[in-house]
Amino acid sequence: MNRFLLTLIFVLALGFTSLNAQNFSTHQVKEGETIEKIAKRYYVTPFDIYQLNPDAKKELKPNTILIIPISKANPPKVTIEKELKGFTEHKTKRKETLYSLAKAYGITEDDIKKYNTFLYANPLRKGDKLQIPKFKITEIVEAPKLTKEYTVLPKEGKWRIAYKFGITVKELEALNPTMQEVLKEGEIINVPNLETESVKEIDDKYSYYKVMPKEGFYRLKLKLGLDQEQLEALNPGLKESGLKDGMILKIPYSNLADGILITDSKRVNLTDSISDYGIKHIALMLPFRLNRVEFDTVADTKKSIKNDPYLSASLDFYSGVLVALDSLKRLGISLKVDVFDTKYQVSEVSKIIEENNFENIDAVIGPLTSETFDKAASELRRYNTPIFSPIGSNLNLYDNVFQSKPSDELLKKKVIDFIKSDTLPKNIIIISDSKTINVSNDLKREFNGARQIYSRKNKDGKDEFFVTKEDIQNVLKPGKNIVFLETTNEGFASNVTSVLASLNNKENIELQQKPIEIKLVTTNINSAFEGDQINNTHLSKLQFHFAASSREYNENDKNSFVKTYKSIYNTTPNKRAVKGFDLTMDVVLRLVTSENLYLSVKNTPLTEYVENKFEYKKKMFGGYYNDSAYLVKYDNLTIVEVKQ
Structure with a gap:
């Protein structure tokens, strides 16, 4: 016998218990069997079998021993149906018991009692004449579906769903050939039919990393600073399955050398796609x-x-x-x-x-x-x-x-689109100084019902860069008020934000009106809003919104x-x-x-x-x-x- 084959059989014989302990079994290939038929029998995917048996991709020979992962899918439901076909007469002999008779005839003790009702009140005695039922046994196996329908949640991308169900993004795409690059909320897709407790949850306290082709534990150690034992502790099941191309791993928050996280939508993580290692x-x-x-x-x-x-x-x-x-x-x-x-x-x-x-x-x-x-x-x-x-x-x-750097027009449009996206009733106010009147008029064209307020001027017509509390109070309404503040003057920004903060969440008790809620926005964030005269507490109270070319990282x-x-x-x-x-x-x-x-x-x-x-x-x-x-x-x- 071939030494290699002999060694393999010996190793399999010794390791059979270990394989079962690790949620694996073995299968000896029969003549005419295909990977698809074998996968269906064990409720796994062909991809799962190929991962543990890469040579099976080239040729599947009869008598080949395959390692099969035990499926996490719902097990098949088996129902036994018994149809009475007649009786066999039996005279009880010495030392016979209900247990021994049931075992001898392949039925249950309850089956014997059911058709010999005197046994419910009396023990079995030597010489008792019994009617032993004969049944036609039919085993009905209700195989579970390998997939089930899943409704995409808000802001949920492919990698999140793949992680939840313990598959790769490629496997998810294989289950959904017509799936688009960006998923839509409410979209119905196919996912593995796992038991509820087997579905993993995304924990925002962690980051997630997609395994690249041919990437092993050694390379992950260099890139992520995590050894195999640490990764296996964070990802139950990894020890049994091993690393797979496209697998999603949970890792400590932002624990990536390049600072890039897996993201949804059309965002691309370029570290997954490096193909040119030339200088x-x-x-x-x-x-x-x-x-x-x-x-x-x-x-x-x-x-x-x-x-x-x-x-x-x-x-x-x-x-x-x-x-x-x-x-x-x-x-x-x-x-x-x-x-x-x-x-x-x-x-x-x-x-x-x-x-x-x-x-x-x-x-x-x-x-x-x-x-x-x-x-x-x-x-x-x-x-x-x-x-x-x-x-x-x-x-x-x-x-x-x-x-x-994004253009100023893009930043302006982003703020305007954000306000327009809120379809709830709101009162819009535009506050500007003499240098930003054009911006105020542009916003007026976008929001026809908006009220405009301008900074006060002195007797010579020069801008004094301030407004009074009454100027603003006269145009506010109970409920939601969106206030645009357009200025490059720090003093004016300080004056307006101070007045708005004092009026926010105020209610007129005499008229029993609901509170005035103010949200402050600007289409042009600049140094006027960042100077020493600006009270950030006021900006926070007003939920000051603006568009920016960058966000601030959180330490x-x-x-x-x-x-x-x-x-x-x-x-x-x-x-x-x-x-x-x-x-x-x-x-x-x-x-x-x-x-x-x-x-x-x-x-x-x-x-x-x-x-x-x-x-x-x-x-x-x-x-x-x-x-x-x-x-x-x-x-x-x-x-x-x-x-x-």
């Missing part, structure tokens, strides 16, 4: 202005950094870039990075491009300022080199330009980027540092998951990182703009994202 070449252009820095002493250097806003901004942004480069390296991505000091001079940008070969550079990030960026973008057009603007908006969108979320940044720089990252990280991660991951950055716009609709998300759209005649922004609000003195 990528990127360039950074930032206005460090190192020629102006005094390096004689540490004190002089610190003073130079403090006094130069461009150097300070560049260093913040670059610090986030460095953390991103380290995260990308841990993902196995090879990079060549050139860093150039633009010195905040258009002429220096021209010099940099003239003296260096940008034709073979895959992407450029920067410069920061509009004039220098425009110069770099226009000169790099001849090489078709993609260039990303970190902070600029309303740029000249040449066909090689990617504007990562309590234990984000891995924030943790890494703190360990390196001994401080928390500011918005510029986070933008440096997010933008660099996105640019490079787009490079290694698509043929080029231009095609990535089509392949990757939406990505999201620590504070920023990117959804690029192409202008009909020109470049690319970010068509995605956040709606946020003040809540208990913190700014949180409004889920829509």
Whole structure:
């Protein structure tokens, strides 16, 4: 006998008990059997069998021993039907009992008593004449359905449902061939027919990670910092099933080296799709202005950094870039990075491009300022080199330009659409100063029934940037009031928010009116709402809503980027540092998951990182703009994202 086959039989013989203990059984393939028939018999999927028996994909030979996972699906329901066909006479002998007779005739003691009723009151004696019933036994096996219908819950994506039912996203898609990329609330789909207690729940205190092709425990240890034992403890059943391509794993919150979480909707986690591990070449252009820095002493250097806003901004942004480069390296991505000091001079940008070969550079990030960026973008057009603007908006969108910051118009539209989406009755008020009258009139056209209030002016007609309590009180109504505040003046913003906060939730007891509820919004968030004169308690009380290009990360979320940044720089990252990280991660991951950055716009609709998300759209005649922004609000003195 073949030594390998002998060894296999020996191992199976020894390990049979162990296999059963681990929720597995074995099956010897018979002539003419298919994987589909075997899977149906054991209430599992062909995919489950192939995972444990990969050679079965090539050829399924008779007498092959397959390892079969015991199904978690509802077991078959078996019903026994007995039809009386007659009787056999039996004279009781010495030492016979009801138990021995029932066993001998293959029936129950109750069957004997039923047709020999004297036995209910008397014991069985030697010589008793019994009528032993003969039955025709029919076993009815009601096999359970392998799948059942499931109604998609609000904001529920494929990975959440796959995790709940212990399958991969690919398996879920196989059960639903016509399923669209984005699921709709109320949609009916097929899922495995598990018992209720076997369905897992999504715990928002954890993050979730999708296993990539050919990814083993060793690579997960490098990426997630979790060993096999820790992953198995977090994911019951993983020890038995092993890792599977596309499997969803529960992990500690934000425990990902790159700061990317699994998301729903059309958001894409690019770390799942890395296909190009060749060296990528990127360039950074930032206005460090190192020629102006005094390096004689540490004190002089610190003073130079403090006094130069461009150097300070560049260093913040670059610090986030460095953390991103380290995260990308841990993902196995090879990079060549050139860093150039633009010195905040258009002429220096021209010099940099003239003296260096940008034709073979895959992407450029920067410069920061509009004039220098425009110069770099226009000169790099001849090489078709993609260039990303970190902070600029309303740029000249040449066909090689990617504007990562959403436009002011997009932010304005997001707020207006949010107010319009609320169909409940509401009173709309627009408060503005002399510099924002055009905005007020635009909003009036959007909301015809809105009331407009303007800041008071002095006798010379100059704006004094204030309103009185009576000005606002006269246009408020009981119930919901939406107040737009459009200004760039901090004093005016402070005055209006203070008055509104004093009027919020007030009720007129004499007229028995319901309370006045005020929600404050603006279409243009700016420094006027962030100055020292602004009381954040008032903003929280008014649930101040606005659209922003980024959200604020929560330090309590234990984000891995924030943790890494703190360990390196001994401080928390500011918005510029986070933008440096997010933008660099996105640019490079787009490079290694698509043929080029231009095609990535089509392949990757939406990505999201620590504070920023990117959804690029192409202008009909020109470049690319970010068509995605956040709606946020003040809540208990913190700014949180409004889920829509």
